[in-house]
Amino acid sequence: MQRPARERILDAAHELMLTVGLTRATTKAIAAAADCSEAALYKYFASKEELFVSVLKERLPELDPLLRRLVADPGKRSVEENLTEIARQAALFYAEVFPIAASLYAEPTLKARHDDAMRVMGVGPHRPIEALDAYLRAERTAGRVAADADTFAAASLLLGACAQRAFAYKATPDGEPPQSLDDFAAGVVRTLLRALSRGVSGGSGRAPDAL
Structure with missing residues (x-):
């Protein structure tokens, strides 16, 4: 059938x-x-x-539903666990998005028309950054992220690193990133948490166990 x-x-x-x-x-x-x-x-x-x-929504690794779920219920797991899951999904998502969308950048007129359509539909590559920022702000309100943390910068850095991983190593001899996906996600998140947790654990700069 x-x-x-x-x-x-x-x-x-x-x-x-x-x-x-x-x-x-x-x-x-x-x-x-x-x-x-x-x-x-x-x-x-x-x-x-x-x-x-x-x-993007129905055939690629699910980034948007994950972000929306975490925004709605941020405190279920640790911040580190949540961000690591986001980093893994984002890296997988961008690895598929870049080959699809790359050709748009060779056609400026088509790219402009595509961007106009995205604006009308209220979607675009900025949406995951906004959703991750909203999640981190919710964690900041709950006291699990430092009160002075720049959540928008943190969201931009995390998703930017995931996007960069998708194409930065294609020209290398192996054509693959030097770290496994799991090691990459864990390392990026641990590094980011050192900044996000300042003040939460007495200003030591070390990610506290509660995160």
Whole structure:
């Protein structure tokens, strides 16, 4: 039995966007790969940009749901455990996003149109930073992060490191980062917590056990 058309379209879009990039993954090519008409594709997705956002939400490692869950209920686990999970998911997420979106930067007109569509839909690469900032502010209010911590800078640093990992090592002999994903996530978070925890443990700069 053939899978529902919407699922086939998402699978085809994900595969094409990864292999040929967002620019060359046309709705016509996606529809053909999904074994449906282009008109059928537009029954489910109003635009290619909407389809792209759906691929990010439904086919890539789940970063946004994780952040929203932590914002809603920040105190369930330690700050270190939460941030380490975020770092792992973010690194996986950006590793898939960059190959998809890279082609946009070679087409300024298309990039501008894409950005306009993202603004209309209220989405974009800034959203994870804002969500992580909101989570860290909630932890600061709960006293598990230093009262003077710059949560926006911390969110930007953590997600920036994850994004950097996704492409910085492609030109190296191995083409891979020097650390495993788990070691990377743990190390970045431990380093960040030294700044976030100043004042929480008497200003020692050492991440307290409570974090």
